[in-house]
Amino acid sequence: MSITKNCLPREMTIFHKIGETDGVATYHKTYIKNVRLDERLAVNQNNTGEKTLETFRAFIDLKSSIATDGQNRQTYISSEIFQTLSSSEREEYWTVCEGDYVFPLILSAEDAAKSVTILKNKMRVFTVNSFSVQYDSHGIHHLEVSGRGKLLE
DSSP states (O other), X not given: OOOOGGGOOEEEEEEEEEEEETTEEEEEEEEEXXXXXXXXXXXXXXXTXXXXXXXXXXEXXXXXXXXXXXXXXXXXXXXXXXXXXXXXXXTTEEOOXXXXXXXXXXXXXXXXXXXXXXXXXXSOOEEEEEEEEEEETTEEEEEEEEEEEEEEO
């Protein structure tokens, strides 16, 4: 049984790192609609005072959520398999793993064409810290992705 769409009102953009060219990282972008995205502000106390940190947790139901490259629908596969595909084969699939970037919205075409470094400086962005696949009796039920945002000073 999939998660109902009433529980999945959010959207997000995932930048999955696929490599580097001349020292510049290259990313595979995926836009996902119908996601449950919980955002929290955490406070850590230490000897020098308090530091705040944004965290997130996303629940992606593979039946109810819609993943696209902006035009064509994509199917989830593991990051290990994704890395073995050619660039043309990757157009049909999406993946996520630790170290990827998540923007809690669907980026405009103008913003999607910008580098991740520029986007990180002007928008809210999260870094994926953990990723897990949740199974049921019919295979993958949903994906749980969590991580942290920028340290807020």
